[in-house]
Amino acid sequence: MAPILQIKDLQIDVKMDEEVLNVVKNINLEIGKREIYGIVGESGSGKSLTSLAIMGLLASPPLQVSKGEIFFEEDKDLLKLSSRELRKIRGNKISMIFQEPMSALDPLFTIEDQLMESLKFHTKLSKKEMKRACVKIIEKVGIPRPEQIMKEYPHQLSGGMRQRIMIAIAMLCNPKLLIADEPTTALDVTIQAQILDLMKELRDDFETSILMITHDLGVIAETCQRVAVMYAGEIVEETDVVSLFHRPKHPYTKGLLKSMVGDRSDALYSIPGKVPSVEQMPKGCRFVTRCPEAMDICEKVSPDDLEVADNHRCKCWLYQKEMANHV
Amino acid sequence: MKEIIARLKKDKVGIVGVIGVGLVLVLGLFGPWLSPHDSTEMYKEHMLEGPSATYWFGTDEFGRDIFSRVVEGARVSLYVGLISVGIGASLGFVFGLIAGFFQNWIDNLIMRIMDILFAFPDILLALTIVAVLGPNLENTMIAIGIVFTPVFTRTVRAAVIAVKEMEFITSAKAIGVKTHKVIFRHVSPNVLAPFIVQSTLALSGAILTEAALSFLGLGIQPPNPSWGAMLNESRQYMEIAPWIAIFPALFIIVTIFCFNLLGDSLRDLLDPKLK
Amino acid sequence: MFAYILRRLLMLIPVLFGISVFIFLIMKMIPGDVVSTILGTEATDEARSQLEKQFGLNLPIYQQYLQWMGGVLTGDFGVSLRTGKPILGDIISRFGLTLELTLLSAFISWIIAIPLGIVAALKRNTSTDFGVRIISLLGVSVPNFALATLLLLVLSLAFSYYPPAGYVSLFEEPMKNLQMMVLPAFVLGTAMAGAVMRMTRSSILEVLRQDFIRTIRAKGASERIVIFNHALKNAMIPILTIIGMQIGTLLGGTVIIEQIFSLPGLGQMVLTAINQRDYPVVQGAVLFIATVFVLINLFVDVLYSYLDPRITYK
Ligand SMILES: Nc1ncnc2c1ncn2[C@@H]1O[C@H](COP(=O)(O)OP(=O)(O)OP(=O)(O)O)[C@@H](O)[C@H]1O
Ligand SMILES: [Mg+2]
Numbered sequence: 001m002a003p004i005l006q007i008k009d010l011q012i013d014v015k016m017d018e019e020v021l022n023v024v025k026n027i028n029l030e031i032g033k034r035e036i037y038g039i040v041g042e043s044g045s046g047k048s049l050t051s052l053a054i055m056g057l058l059a060s061p062p063l064q065v066s067k068g069e070i071f072f073e074e075d076k077d078l079l080k081l082s083s084r085e086l087r088k089i090r091g092n093k094i095s096m097i098f099q100e101p102m103s104a105l106d107p108l109f110t111i112e113d114q115l116m117e118s119l120k121f122h123t124k125l126s127k128k129e130m131k132r133a134c135v136k137i138i139e140k141v142g143i144p145r146p147e148q149i150m151k152e153y154p155h156q157l158s159g160g161m162r163q164r165i166m167i168a169i170a171m172l173c174n175p176k177l178l179i180a181d182e183p184t185t186a187l188d189v190t191i192q193a194q195i196l197d198l199m200k201e202l203r204d205d206f207e208t209s210i211l212m213i214t215h216d217l218g219v220i221a222e223t224c225q226r227v228a229v230m231y232a233g234e235i236v237e238e239t240d241v242v243s244l245f246h247r248p249k250h251p252y253t254k255g256l257l258k259s260m261v262g263d264r265s266d267a268l269y270s271i272p273g274k275v276p277s278v279e280q281m282p283k284g285c286r287f288v289t290r291c292p293e294a295m296d297i298c299e300k301v302s303p304d305d306l307e308v309a310d311n312h313r314c315k316c317w318l319y320q321k322e323m324a325n326h327v
Numbered sequence: 328m329k330e331i332i333a334r335l336k337k338d339k340v341g342i343v344g345v346i347g348v349g350l351v352l353v354l355g356l357f358g359p360w361l362s363p364h365d366s367t368e369m370y371k372e373h374m375l376e377g378p379s380a381t382y383w384f385g386t387d388e389f390g391r392d393i394f395s396r397v398v399e400g401a402r403v404s405l406y407v408g409l410i411s412v413g414i415g416a417s418l419g420f421v422f423g424l425i426a427g428f429f430q431n432w433i434d435n436l437i438m439r440i441m442d443i444l445f446a447f448p449d450i451l452l453a454l455t456i457v458a459v460l461g462p463n464l465e466n467t468m469i470a471i472g473i474v475f476t477p478v479f480t481r482t483v484r485a486a487v488i489a490v491k492e493m494e495f496i497t498s499a500k501a502i503g504v505k506t507h508k509v510i511f512r513h514v515s516p517n518v519l520a521p522f523i524v525q526s527t528l529a530l531s532g533a534i535l536t537e538a539a540l541s542f543l544g545l546g547i548q549p550p551n552p553s554w555g556a557m558l559n560e561s562r563q564y565m566e567i568a569p570w571i572a573i574f575p576a577l578f579i580i581v582t583i584f585c586f587n588l589l590g591d592s593l594r595d596l597l598d599p600k601l602k
Numbered sequence: 603m604f605a606y607i608l609r610r611l612l613m614l615i616p617v618l619f620g621i622s623v624f625i626f627l628i629m630k631m632i633p634g635d636v637v638s639t640i641l642g643t644e645a646t647d648e649a650r651s652q653l654e655k656q657f658g659l660n661l662p663i664y665q666q667y668l669q670w671m672g673g674v675l676t677g678d679f680g681v682s683l684r685t686g687k688p689i690l691g692d693i694i695s696r697f698g699l700t701l702e703l704t705l706l707s708a709f710i711s712w713i714i715a716i717p718l719g720i721v722a723a724l725k726r727n728t729s730t731d732f733g734v735r736i737i738s739l740l741g742v743s744v745p746n747f748a749l750a751t752l753l754l755l756v757l758s759l760a761f762s763y764y765p766p767a768g769y770v771s772l773f774e775e776p777m778k779n780l781q782m783m784v785l786p787a788f789v790l791g792t793a794m795a796g797a798v799m800r801m802t803r804s805s806i807l808e809v810l811r812q813d814f815i816r817t818i819r820a821k822g823a824s825e826r827i828v829i830f831n832h833a834l835k836n837a838m839i840p841i842l843t844i845i846g847m848q849i850g851t852l853l854g855g856t857v858i859i860e861q862i863f864s865l866p867g868l869g870q871m872v873l874t875a876i877n878q879r880d881y882p883v884v885q886g887a888v889l890f891i892a893t894v895f896v897l898i899n900l901f902v903d904v905l906y907s908y909l910d911p912r913i914t915y916k
Contacts, residue, residue, distance in 0.1 A: 448854030
């Protein structure tokens, strides 16, 4: 089946005072129709930047896409579209919800205004029809008494409610792709589960593909079919969910999994060290500073992103030993 | 501090401000040695003469050398500015510290009084106070000092409250350091940054207010030169002798501008949040 | 909403009370007494005590205050020492001009400042931004009387233009009135424009950094909609605060500007009264101006809560 979104060799740089530093690199992935695709990684690994690049919403300057292609619906390279063409897709065929529901809505406008706005940009419906569409979508995201909610301001709603409104806004124009950047991180556990269920339900009803960004492997396990693991701006491993949890290859993924389950007997495991900052990125493999299995070669040369099993890519020297000996 | 100076070096606007303020300071401090004539001496046969080799900025309607008067005016402006900001800042510092630290009825009382002072437009307040006390140099400075007290009080109070919330203050108190010691050891240095910025800006405000009062005839009294007064006197003759208006006006504008440039850069440097 | 305004008005009472006490006390601090000012030093004791009685000066000070305040509250500000005319009538007839001048200046400053502030924010750290920063600093730095003097000088020397003399009110001859007011209003407005420009720039930048702006962009909004429908409306709240504060500068500025342009407004009235030592007039007019300033700030506050739904009227 043809993918809905295909990212090829995406690279994002940040322009500092004088120098240009790389923040995201070698991103390759494909999201199929109706698929929920996960990106998981620690804070600062470049998940948000990748998703903003898809939306064309990178804050530039200082951020810029310096290389790569992002194909939407097979033929349209989003990076080559004019800003006007991109605006037609944004909020319409591709929409996005953000991490912080508390600050993601304009405090000075009613929920109704903020919902209607989307429709105004992308449809030619009459006011009445728009209103009806809004009511319908609010019901759809599981909020009772839509008429009343529409008259309220964001500060009058709880975090979970606001996130539902965000989802409503995102789903309003029936998008082909929904990018959810840590949609549940700021919510408490029960609400989190409800929101995830809602998203799965919407995926089924609207046939929308979802790019689910999170740092929580639990969310991945619950929702996704395929997963990419990001570390320091790169995808280090990419496979289906089952393989990822049962046959992880990359030492980083293994570390993540270990820190997730954590035996009851001892304290939760965490990967030692910190993500290297943009200025101090290692020359070779970016994980080398924290890797328990690091070898000499890892410090010097960056490994390739190779298919190490069926449908399973991994970027690690451990699986490229024959090649390592040649270098 | 070193870091601030390093950053100030990069900030061209700030440098222009520093240089400008420096020049005005030099004028003010070394004025008497710089000016070729006495600022009140009347050269009767040289009335309303244009700029020349002897009278660089020309002469006024009494035949006084405008350059010397402008230089002398710089001294007056700076003097009034510094003293009146000194008055306002000291009062404001004390009131602000007290109000911010205790946050009880004293705070309430102080802040309500400041509210009342704030309810008057600056010039009007200064004008009224000078009118009551009688127009002269000292009273002008007192009046301007009072006008600037509320701003300082509020700045200091806000900073004190912000600092008080910080952890190290609570811990200092917890280990039993006396209240007033806490204030002076910890709070004062932290209040300093906004205080310095406020002082620079207030200085330009004070110089401006003095010029305005003198312009209205209620500040510095003749024959002492003040830029404001000179500008006011010039209005009668400015069509036939534009220089008597232009030079004092230019000096007021440039001086206040440079102080504002400096204050503005300092604010950006010391409080990046406002950028 | 109505209850909120009412409550705010009630809260003004102590402030206004404080203001009136302050003015009253400050006027009492005048060296030399009013009586000798009027009668001269050689007046007979009898004449003096008669006048003292007339002004209530023989009463204890709090009674004097109560007498004055009682009058003020019933619309009697007393009479001018010079003209003997009731003060309030004079204040009201002159207030129109000052209000017009203030509003016109405010308007001029906004149409200069807000667009420039937006442009500066959008072109942050470019030469345009730098230019706007310098303009705004100049606006703040150039004293209104210096600008007025230089402007008049340039206009007369270069264009032989003199502002029309002989004040006419807006209602008599609107065109001529506006002609007279534009120059003084421009001079007053520039000072305010500087501060408003800076505030506009920084608050727009602040708003553009907020998360919800990203949401709006993600909906497919054009930059125009992002800026004008959302960023500006959100930025308006801090801008309004600055505007409220600047109104005081404007009101104070009228004292100087009315003098320079010979406009018979409230500011000129205060100044003349100060020069003539007509203290009841100074006292009344200053109280009036301070009250207007406080009321304008209240109005701005109400506008504020009208703009921002997060502020409750409780
Ligand atoms: N405007 C910027 N200028 C410089 N560096 C930036 C900028 N925005 C992001 N970065 C850097 O890019 C890296 C990736 O950021 P990103 O926001 O994509 O992380 P993330 O994976 O989404 O993390 P989180 O889980 O915290 O949301 C970070 O290290 C960050 O420091
Ligand atoms: Mg993120």
